[in-house]
Structures are given as structure tokens and as C-alpha cells.
Amino acid sequence: MLRGxxxxxxxxxxxxxxxxxxxxRLLPSERQKFTAACxxxxxxxxxxxxxxxxxxFSHPRGVRRRSLLALGAFGxxxxxxxxxxxxxxxxxxxxxxxxxxxxxxxxxxAGAPQKLSAIIAADLQRSGQFRVVExxxxxxxxxxxxxxxxWRARGADSxxxxxxxRRGDGRWDARYxxxxxxxxxxxxxxxxxxxxxxxRLAAHRIADDIYEKxxxxxxxxxxRLAYVTRAGGRYTLWxxxxxxxxxxxxxxxxxxxxxPAWSPSGKQLAYVxxxxxxxxxxxxxxxxxxxxxxxxxxxxxxAPAWSPDGRTLALTLSVGGGSQIYLISASxxxxxxxxxSASIDTEPAFSPDGSQIYFVSDRSGGPQIYRxxxxxxxxxxxxxxxxxxxxxxxxxxxxxxxxxxRSGGFRxxxxxxxxxxxxxxxxxxxxxxxxxxxNSRLIVYATRGGALMxxxxxxxxxARLAGKxxxxxxxxxxxxxx
Numbered sequence: 311m312l313r314g315x316x317x318x319x320x321x322x323x324x325x326x327x328x329x330x331x332x333x334x335r336l337l338p339s340e341r342q343k344f345t346a347a348c349x350x351x352x353x354x355x356x357x358x359x360x361x362x363x364x365x366x367f368s369h370p371r372g373v374r375r376r377s378l379l380a381l382g383a384f385g386x387x388x389x390x391x392x393x394x395x396x397x398x399x400x401x402x403x404x405x406x407x408x409x410x411x412x413x414x415x416x417x418x419x420a421g422a423p424q425k426l427s428a429i430i431a432a433d434l435q436r437s438g439q440f441r442v443v444e445x446x447x448x449x450x451x452x453x454x455x456x457x458x459x460x461w462r463a464r465g466a467d468s469x470x471x472x473x474x475x476r477r478g479d480g481r482w483d484a485r486y487x488x489x490x491x492x493x494x495x496x497x498x499x500x501x502x503x504x505x506x507x508x509x510r511l512a513a514h515r516i517a518d519d520i521y522e523k524x525x526x527x528x529x530x531x532x533x534r535l536a537y538v539t540r541a542g543g544r545y546t547l548w549x550x551x552x553x554x555x556x557x558x559x560x561x562x563x564x565x566x567x568x569x570p571a572w573s574p575s576g577k578q579l580a581y582v583x584x585x586x587x588x589x590x591x592x593x594x595x596x597x598x599x600x601x602x603x604x605x606x607x608x609x610x611x612x613a614p615a616w617s618p619d620g621r622t623l624a625l626t627l628s629v630g631g632g633s634q635i636y637l638i639s640a641s642x643x644x645x646x647x648x649x650x651s652a653s654i655d656t657e658p659a660f661s662p663d664g665s666q667i668y669f670v671s672d673r674s675g676g677p678q679i680y681r682x683x684x685x686x687x688x689x690x691x692x693x694x695x696x697x698x699x700x701x702x703x704x705x706x707x708x709x710x711x712x713x714x715x716r717s718g719g720f721r722x723x724x725x726x727x728x729x730x731x732x733x734x735x736x737x738x739x740x741x742x743x744x745x746x747x748x749n750s751r752l753i754v755y756a757t758r759g760g761a762l763m764x765x766x767x768x769x770x771x772x773a774r775l776a777g778k779x780x781x782x783x784x785x786x787x788x789x790x791x792x
Contacts, residue, residue: 408439408440408441409439409524409525410440410441410465410467410468411441411442411466411467411468411469411470411524412442412443412445412461412464413430413431413434414445414447414449414450414456414469414471414472415427415445415447415449415450416472416473416474416486417449417451417473418476419474422476422482423506423509424513426474426484426509426512426513427445427470427472429510429513429517430486430513430516430520432553433513433552433553434520434521437751438752438766438770439521439525444464450471451471451473452471452487453487456471456489461489462492466491467491467492468488468490468491468497468520468524469488469489470486470487470488471486471489472484472485472486472499472516473485477503480506481504481506482503482504482506482512483502484501484503484504484512484513485500486500486516486520487499488519488520488523488524499519500515500516502515514531514532514551514552515531517531517532518530518531527749527751528749528790529749530749530787530790531552533552533576533748533787533789533791534552534576535549535550535551535554535754535762535775535786535788536548536549536550536560536570536572536579536784536785536788537550537570537756537777537782537783537784537786538570538783539777539779539782539783541778541779541781543564544563544564545563545566546559546561546562546778546780547562547570547579548560548778549596552747552787553775553776554762554775554777555776557777557778560594560596561581561594561601563583563584563585565583565584565585565587566584567581567784568581568582568584568589568612569581569582569612569614569784570784570786571615571616571623571786572787573593573620573640573789574616574620575789575792576596576789576790576792577595577596577597578593579593579596579786580614580616580623582613586606588610588611589611590605590606590611591605591606591612591614591623593640603642604623604638605625605638605642607629607645608629609627610626610627610628611625611626612625612656613657615659615660615667616640617660617664617684618660618662618663618664619664620640621640622637623638623640624636624637624648624658624659625658626655626656626657626658627645629645632651632652632654633655633656634647634650634655635647635655635669636648648685648686649669649689651673653673654670654671654672655669655670655671656669657669657700659702659703659704661681662704662705662706662707662708664684665683666682666683667681667683668680668702668704668711669682669702670700670701671689673689674691676698677698677699677700678691678692678693678694678699679692679699679700679711679713680692692725693713693725693732695717695732696716698715698716699713699715699716700713701742701743703744704727704746705746705750705767706750708727709726709728709750710724710727710750710767711724711725712724712725712746712753712755713725713744714741714743714744715734719738719739720739720740720742721734721736721738721739722734722736722738722741722755722765724753724769735753735765735766735767735769736757736763736769736772738758739758740757741756741757742757742783742784743756743783743784743785743786745785745786747787748789750767751766751767752764752766752787753765753766753767754775754785754787755785756782756783756784756785760777760780760781760782760783761777762775762776762777763775
């Protein structure tokens with residue numbers, strides 16, 4: 311358990327690993343390369359408008375975040391490979407085959423505004439892929455060769471050490487090195503020169519590096535979340551780090567804000583605001599805070615969803631009478647209608663390749679999830695379990711469909727799209743708005759009491775994230791930063 315004066319990492323996790331001790335073996339990344347050589351509708355016509363439109367002003371869902379200074383000069387640390395923030399991470403679940411890793415206290419971090427080692431450890435633990443081994447003891451920098459026997463005795467298969475050093479120009483050097491403990495191998499490291507305000511980002515980048523070195527997959531810790539809070543009669547759209555920390559207000563309004571959706575570049579957010587006393591879709595530049603109206607047609611404008619190429623958005627409009635799915639250029643203009651039903655069709659979500667659109671419709675009597683070609687055409691029903699299934703989210707790898715099903719409450723379910731197998735992955739009763747991490751390994755969602763949560767797609771590992779005060783709604787996970 312890692313503890314700092316203002317930092318708490320609370321772990322409730324039973325884990326097991328089958329890895330042996332004392333012998334060199336392939337890392338997962340090396341093995342991979344080797345083997346490959348309770349929401350009730352107030353009135354039915356708005357039932358599915360991004361779920362929150364079912365309760366309009368009782369359920370909120372834009373953005374201005376300070377522009378992070380780009381990570382400065384960085385380079386490999388060898389040929390092998392390229393006031394303390396308050397945070398609380400609560401992790402629960404059972405995970406087999408978790409990688410035991412120790413993150414030693416970084417040299418110099420005691421005098422830094424952020425405790426880098428604690429942020430890195432929390433990131434890796436929250437991913438569900440790692441079990442953090444108690445490090446304790448004196449700080450260990452990236453230039454020191456650790457006593458591998460000591461770390462083997464502690465049960466660590468990997469060890470990360472590093473330093474945080476203030477530069478003459480006011481910036482900080484954040485450095486790390488990763489070690490394979492059983493094999494006594496130096497796996498390389500990296501350095502990041504950053505402004506003081508970007509030390510948390512540097513820690514997330516280091517966690518991403520470690521994650522990729524050990525799993526062979528990209529980490530998502532340096533990505534961002536958007537979510538909405540309602541507190542004191544005001545709605546606020548926030549952009550935060552992937553752990554919910556460092557939240558920056560993008561928009562605040564006395565009227566509801568719903569449906570934030572990231573552009574594929576991560577530079578823009580589309581969302582719905584009721585500030586004009588009706589739902590209007592805006593597109594918001596994250597860095598500058600400037601925004602523009604995308605859709606303000608007669609009737610309702612809601613549920614924006616970006617196409618994978620960022621050129622088009624699908625959205626729900628009632629300009630023709632009932633709520634139907636339309637396409638509109640990202641630069642605006644006249645929308646093109648896709649669905650032609652007498653039912654309510656809403657909550658569009660593109661497949662990762664852009665060829666299909668998943669959406670919610672009551673054409674079978676109750677709300678169910680369907681898919682159709684992205685150009686329009688015949689729709690195919692996807693969900694059959696239960697009589698109320700909404701809020702589809704497709705994993706970026708195309709494997710999973712996450713959605714909310716009314717089953718003993720509103721619970722997050724995940725479907726394997728290749729087999730159709732469905733599993734309820736939470737035991738809470740008022741979940742909403744699932745959104746996948748860009749590597750498909752985690753899902754963020756909101757649940758009863760306004761909590762911001764993540765879960766692995768199998769539901770094995772869950773974490774409660776930090777969040778601003780008030781009722782948290784409408785989480786959306788941003789893409790990899792380009």
C-alpha cells in the first residue's frame with residue numbers, strides 16, 4: 311500500500327500469478343511478437359435521447375481545459391528502449407495472471423509538486439493487468455542498479471525506478487528505468503522535460519511506457535476523460551486525466567449539458583447544451599475553448615457521435631417529426647437522414663471501421679440496440695436479452711459492445727460481438743453511459759451516487775476514480791493523443 315501525506319492508494323484486490331521466480335522468461339510483449347512471427351421515463355417521446363433526455367433537467371451530461379504544454383525534450387536512457395496532488399483510487403476484484411511490479415519511490419520526488427511513483431503505481435494497478443508490490447524503503451533513481459535478490463524476495467517480476475529533478479529553466483526532468491527482476495535485465499527507460507503543471511502528465515506517460523514494454527499494448531494513462539457534474543443548480547463539463555484527477559472546467563451553465571463525445575483527434579468535443587432552452591449540438595475546441603453550433607434545427611438536436619475519420623457526425627434530430635438518425639458534416643450544413651422509421655431511433659455509435667452505426671430503437675416495442683450500414687439501409691437487431699437496452703458503446707478493437715440493460719436495475723452489460731455472449735459486469739443498480747478506453751481494455755461509466763468508475767470488460771477489476779463534487783454524469787473516454 312502506497313501512502314503519501316496527501317495521496318492515498320487503497321487496494322482491495324486478491325490476485326494470483328503463475329509466474330516463476332529466479333529464471334529469465336519472455337515478457338508478454340516478447341511472447342506476443344514471438345508467437346505472431348434508476349432512470350424512469352417521464353414522457354415516452356424523449357425516452358432514449360441519450361438516456362438523460364428521458365429526464366431532461368434532472369439528468370445532465372463541453373470544453374475548456376488549460377492547454378498542457380507539450381512534453382519537452384525526451385530521449386532514451388540507454389540503448390535498451392526508447393503541493394502534492396490529492397487522489398484516491400479504490401480498486402476491487404480478483405485478477406489472475408496479473409504482473410507483479412514494484413514502483414520504487416523516485417529520487418527527488420519528495421520535493422516535487424507531484425509524487426510520480428504513486429501516480430504510476432495507481433495507473434498500473436487500475437489497469438487490471440498489474441499487481442503493485444510494496445516498494446517502501448529509500449528512493450531509487452534510474453542510474454542505480456538495484457539489488458535483484460532483494461526485489462525477487464519481495465515478489466516483484468518487474469521494477470521501475472526514477473527521479474524528478476528541477477532544471478535551471480524551471481522545468482522538471484522526469485526520468486525512469488525499468489528492470490526485469492528474474493532475468494536481471496535492463497529494459498530501458500525514458501526522460502521527459504516538462505513544466506511544473508505537466509508533472510502528472512509525465513507520470514502518466516511513464517506508466518504508458520511501462521505498460522507497453524510489459525504487455526506489448528499501448529497504455530491509456532495519458533489520455534483524457536470528459537464528464538458532466540450537476541451541483542448547486544449548475545451543470546459543468548470537465549476534462550480530466552484518465553484517473554479523474556486534474557479536472558479543468560470547459561463549460562458551466564444553469565441549463566443541462568449532456569452527451570459529450572470526443573473527436574477522433576482528441577482536439578474537439580461535441581455535446582448538447584440546453585442553454586437556448588432547447589437541445590442544441592455544439593462542437594468545442596479543447597485547447598482554445600472556442601465553440602460553434604453544429605445542429606440547431608427545429609425540434610430536438612441530440613446524441614452526437616463522431617465517425618472514425620472525424621469528417622462526419624451521426625446525431626438524432628426530430629426536424630422531420632419523430633426522432634431519427636441523421637448524418638451531418640463536421641463543418642455543419644444540411645443533415646442527411648439515415649433511418650426512416652415510425653419509431654424513436656437515437657444514440658448512434660459508429661463501428662471502429664466506420665462501416666456500421668449501432669443505435670437504439672423502440673421499433674420492436676421496447677428499446678433495443680440495432681446496427682445498420684453507415685450509409686443507411688436495413689437494420690439488424692443486436693440485443694435480445696431483456697426488454698430495455700440502451701447506450702451502446704463499441705470497443706475500438708471491435709470485439710465488445712457495452713450497454714446499459716434494465717435487469718435488476720440499470721446495469722452495465724458487455725457483449726462479445728463474435729459470439730453474442732452477454733455478461734452483466736457490475737452489481738450496481740443505476741449505471742449509465744459506458745465508454746471504452748482507446749485500447750479497449752477498460753470501460754468508464756457513471757453509477758448511483760454520481761460515482762465515476764472503471765471496469766475491465768469482464769468485470770473482474772473495478773476502480774472508483776476521482777471526480778469533482780456534485781453528481782457525476784456522462785463520462786466519455788478520449789482517444790490516444792496524436
